[in-house]
Amino acid sequence: MRKRLFITGSMLRSREAAFKAAIAKSLEEHVWPLLISNQIRPVIYEVFPASQAAQAHELMEEGSHKGKIVLSF
Secondary structure, eight states: OGGGOOOOOOOOTTSOHHHHHHHHHHIIIIIHHHHHTTSSOOOEEEEEEGGGHHHHHHHHHHTOOOSEEEEEO
16 A cells, blocks of 8 residues: 555745745644654655765666655765
């Protein structure tokens, strides 16, 4: 069943500032506490040092990864 899971997003450029503020407030109240308490965590596929940004970008372009590709500084 996890293979059928989709996470989608949208751009908010055309939305009113009040709408964007309401979304930010809701995230702060409902999502951030879950992240802080580790009830939910992002899936990190691989971490690259910033000096290997080109390799990280190649991996991203391949599209075979599942999760986030992170650059560390």
